[in-house]
Amino acid sequence: MRATVENVINGPVYADVPKPAFVPGPAGTHITIRGLTKYFAGWPLYENFDLDIPKQKIVSVFGPNGCGKSTLINMIAGLIPIDSGEILFDGKSLEDTKIGYVFQNYREAMFPWMRTIDNIAYPLKLEGRSKAEVDRRMEELVASFDVKFDLKRYPYELSGGQQQTASIMRALAPNPEVLFLDEPFSALDFEMTLFIREKLQEVFMKTGTTMLLVSHDLEEAVYLADQVLLLTKRPTRVAEILDYRDQRPRTLETLSSASFVAMKKLSLEIFQREVRR
């Protein structure tokens, strides 16, 4: 065979290094990231970064300061352009994928010129759904979130926790395939954090929506996670992926269970190893 190839006259000349073949992730992979490269101010933040994110799981992203946790999920969600690489959702591109995103700063994520209920319905209206469909979905959402506050109010008339609840409802309204959460609790008080954490778990158990959660609080990160994704300092690589298999619903008792404590301890050890490296 080799001889034949060499005998071809004026055969094609490959000047470029051929693109590495796309290697799909293991079964059950939802988001496949291959060769992701992102430079910031001339320095590599991500270089040839590969990652498989499983379907119908909650993955918590945790890592040292400045390693680009939020940048990672923002690149996956298409909010920050990537320099090169490929990100596929079940083999589809982002354009063909419905996603939801919850920002840390709910104040600047909601539209204060719309009533809260219209904010939540906004992604449904973008999809061009009929009024009846929108109303039906809104009723569903209100029931499943057990909303106690008046959705006819404007977002700025609500408390921080209520605003973040509303913005999670908005993200979930169109039944997204993936839900991104960028430090959703860090602007909330403890009471509200507990409430929203439970709501998220409830929604996840009901719908199985794949979730990507960035957190700077290790307890929070582990508590909700099926997988804890630990990142290194920049240039960022995967330090370790830990599976956390405790039963759902997890409760306040989970926080003191041996498996939870062990998982948290292990994560912390890896984290510290990476910080000191």
Place this chain on the structure above:
Amino acid sequence: MSTPSSAAPWSPPAANAAASAPPRESHWVKALPFIGPVVLFIVWDLVVRFGLIKAILLPMPGATLQTLLSGLAGGALLGDFAVTVWRTLQAFLIAAVVGVPLGVLLGSNERAYRSVEFLIDFFRSTPSSALIPLFLMIFGVSDVNKVAIAAFGALLIVVFNSAYGVMNARKQRVMAAKVMGASRWQIFRDVLVWESLQPTFVGLRSAVSMALVIVIVAEMFIGSDSGLGHRIINSQQVMNVKDMYASIIAAGALGYALNILFLVAERRIVHWSGR
């Protein structure tokens, strides 16, 4: 350390604080804004009464106010007042109708704005009154001229503020719309236009003040036979000081009223501003 009362379940700090009487705002606090004008009035009265300024240059305040009120209650002053209001509104409307869409469009295309930025900044910094002779050449001594130059000055302010309103739109709101799958046009319609509303109102408010200033100046110096500016300069030349001061106060009241009107409108329409 206080002993924790373990019996009662935890509950958020109740609204006990609110139950105690809210701090009373005494009446004189509400009267504070009136102190300035009243003091001015008294000083004005004393200065004239004791002859520190001759009554031929400064009339008594009471007499001036009387001239103002009788003038506005159907006297000749009312006609000039109405003419000035009408010209200012015309100029303002032209500036708003042209300026807001133009500013929003320029703002949503930053390259387009950068290419005209110098012109806008230059003419915005040029005193519009310096352009009066130029406008005289174009429009002649006419009513159109006064409205045109006022509209020009006001327009630049509106364009500038609306454009920056769009350019300074909260990035995260734009991203939120984008991540929900909004198209560029939908982001423009549902986010950028709304984000620019508050700065646009700031622009409109400055623009109406600017329009009034230029209209008054134009009425003074571009051969005019009506309007507050005309009335002020006319009564000054015949030393009818009572009428002159009444006209000045009328012009001031007009400017103040327009400002308040826009503030109220802004608070109504841009209800989320500052929250």
